[in-house]
Amino acid sequence: MKEGPVIASVAALLGDPARANILTTLMDGRALTVSELAEAAGVTLQTASGHLAKLDAANLLMAERQGRHRYFRLSGPDVAQVLEALMGLAQRTGATRVRTGPKDAALRSARICYDHFAGERGVALLKGAQRQGLVEGEKDMSLTEKGRAFFADFGIDLAALEKGRRPVCRACLDWSERHSHLGGALGAALLSRMIDRGWIRRDAGRVLAFTCEGMEGFEVAFVQPTEKASQAA
Amino acid sequence: MKEGPVIASVAALLGDPARANILTTLMDGRALTVSELAEAAGVTLQTASGHLAKLDAANLLMAERQGRHRYFRLSGPDVAQVLEALMGLAQRTGATRVRTGPKDAALRSARICYDHFAGERGVALLKGAQRQGLVEGEKDMSLTEKGRAFFADFGIDLAALEKGRRPVCRACLDWSERHSHLGGALGAALLSRMIDRGWIRRDAGRVLAFTCEGMEGFEVAFVQPTEKASQAA
DNA sequence: TCGATGCTTCGGCTATCGTCGAAGTATGAA
């Protein structure tokens, strides 16, 4: 009868704290897994799964399967726009504002994704490797001859990796960046090799911290040879 | 903890059908009594009273006593803006019902958005004004010299508008079209001026109807000088 | 094939909230 109920159904979806947390977490356009969103929303996995199903059914989110993960992102900029408008309204009408945690920045910079190296530095690594021609392909990646030599020199036993059934190279969608980082057996081997070399230290949780020499070595090995390209991007 | 709950409390208020009906009923900027809003929302007086108390406590509405009546209106244009944004989102995501009555077409053509002129004709007005160089800018719009002369000639007291705290020009996203129409103080003044001139008549609810001469005058003033451009769009 | 991990579904508990009848308060008119 009225147009009220039409907006009510979608507004009701935004009206639950857990769902609102999920949506605001996704506001920067990243894609996140169910587990990550559950943690962000402060609810259990089952609860988050239910919320995500509702948001997906209402077309506020887009889902994308990747292995046993399921990545969700906002279905469009208009969703974020509505959320921002609501934040503005909430602020004017006297809702309380909160500060953002400092741990977030560290997580974004470098962290563990399952067993490999992710975050802004992880994306930079893969980009550098692609520019240098160490790996080729977009979705199904593989090592080039140049890459085999490079990683062998880096101290990685490629023969051992290729014996396993796990794919050596694999593109893994990064949640803080919008691009992929390097997963698969090589990604895992790279991470442990960098830890062995003293380049990286594991902090609490999934956060990774570079040592001074690690920072420098990383730059020289992956970033600097392609600095022009990386700077442009 | 997060900013989610902040928007959730506001969104939850919009998420109830009765309250959503109340708010959309008030979108034309009028002030209505509790009884009128109760009827519009399809609930009893007590129920409406409770809803209005909540909306008032959240500063989404302004209340004004007048004798034994109590008049409610939206607390500001931003509330109407959020409602329009929600309507647009509901439409894109398919929450809207298939029923498109004849009133719907009229609503889409020309209607009141809070206190200014919206709908397909409203979008055409802004487009024409932009093509003619009366206003400039996309998000933060401002009047040009040519525009000042034009609207003064149209019978609008620009000096008075600029004295107020409300922005003179403001882009307001239209939910039925995908473009903006003209809000702000100038948008409101334009609407009342067109009504004064006998160009437009207020029908029931938010629907606006052009008179014959109004239709012609509108075309000459805003659309025809830029017909080529408008036709293409 | 097996175990581990990520996610979904099911069932039941609980709390919240919308709803309206009935009673209470305030304003205006007779």
Place this chain on the structure above:
DNA sequence: TTCATACTTCGACGATAGCCGAAGCATCGA
């Protein structure tokens, strides 16, 4: 003062919906 109108508050009922434990799939790696 007395009644009528407009609204608010109270109390109880019922429905909805969020939440989590437990169990069920599905995928991956060994």
